[in-house]
Amino acid sequence: MRIARWETPVAEPSDGFIIDDRVVPFPDGLTVADVLAQGLDAAHGIYDRVKDAAGTPLSDVRLLAPVQPASIRDFVAFEEHVEGVSASVDGKSEVVPEWYKAPTFYFTNPHTVLGPGEPVSPPVTQRLDFELEIAVVVGAAAGVGEANLTAAEAASTLFGYTIMNDWSARDLQSREMKVRLGPAKGKDFGLSLGPWIVTADELEPYLDADGFLAVRAEAWVGDRLVGEDLVSNMGWPLPELIAYASRNSRVVPGDVLGSGTVGNGGCLGELWGRGSELPALQTGDVVRLVVEGIGELVGAVGPQVAAPELPPARERSRARRR
Structure with a gap:
């Protein structure tokens, strides 16, 4: 099943299924959030109720x-x-020993999510980049919302997959991460998701013997292929990312977890770290991310937006009393 959200010039946004070449709304006014909260088994039942509806051409x-x-x-x-992006951002190509111990993540901004074809409005930056990722979407299942899921329990919460483009201003990212926090402002201006959610059962044929999702991923800037990889080259299978996220914490329906950027050119930053002279993204550039079994996510670069200036930190006396 493919699940999407859409709008038309004459109607309010709708949520539903993409069936062949048409969109069919969920029954009873249900939303994507409602369906995720019911889980994958329930989604199949909802699909059966509307699969023969006429719908609207995609x-x-x-x-x-x-x-x-x-x-x-x-x-x-x-x-x-x-290996590649560390050289580009930090000036030294390395994979620290701590990387191998656990699948590290950061939280990013759910309020600046962009849809397919929606242009990104970056800050003023000299090193605008994209990141090709696959993302998992969490749905209801036994144990969801509880802490410390096992990998098997986490796998049951994996409702579906979508494509993710984590737009990145590498110069801002490099500066702020020297303070040992972040990335923050180098990232939180835009993140694209789409074009739809493909349910987990659709991609089961691509799972290898070790549970890794062996789908091919490609990154194109304009008509140039700049990166290609198999998602199965990641260090942990996707359910283990969900399990780690739940350690002493919770994942809930509607949470999105990005795999991180694929290798071999999944972003320009990695290529720069390996000596590539490919230019940073410019206004008008079009990035197309293609993932086997899911589809393609296209996004254009809009004009840079200058933010109001803020002064640097003030020198203070460090007095302990007024």
Whole structure:
């Protein structure tokens, strides 16, 4: 099943299924959030209720981000990406020993999510980049919302997959991470999701013997292929990312977890770290991310937006009394 959100010039946004070349709304006014809260088995029952409906041609609607995330965790699960981008951002190519111990992630901004074809409005930056990722969407299942899920329990909460583009201003990212926090302002201006959610059962044929999702992923800037990889090259299978996220914490339906950027050119930053002279993204550039079994997510670069200036930190006396 493919699940999406869309709008038309004459109607309010709708949530539902993409069936062949048409969009069919969920019955009873249900939303994507409602369906995720019911889980994958219930979604199949909902699909059966509307699968023969006429719907609307897909070509007549504009797709929106397929989910309004409850939260977004973005992992860094591809060793090859870490090797390259560390040289670009930090000036030294390395994979620290700590990377191998656990699938590290950061939280990013659920309020600046963009949909398919929606242009990003970056800050003023000299090193604008994209990141090609696959994202998992959490749905209801036994144990969801509880802490410390096992990998098997986490796998049952994996409702579906979508494509994720974590737009990045590498110069801002490099500066702020020297303070040992972040990334923050280098990332939180835009993150694209889409074009739809493909339910987990659809991609089961691509799972290898170790549970890794062996789908091919490609990154294109304009008509140039700049990166290609198999998602199965990540250090941990996707359910283990969910399990780790739940350690002494909770994941809930509607949470989105990014795999991290694929290797071998999943972003320009990795290529820069390996000596590439490919230019940073510029206004008008079009990035197309293609993932086997899911589809493609296209996004254009809009004009840079200058933010109001803020002064640097003030020198203070460190007095302990007024």
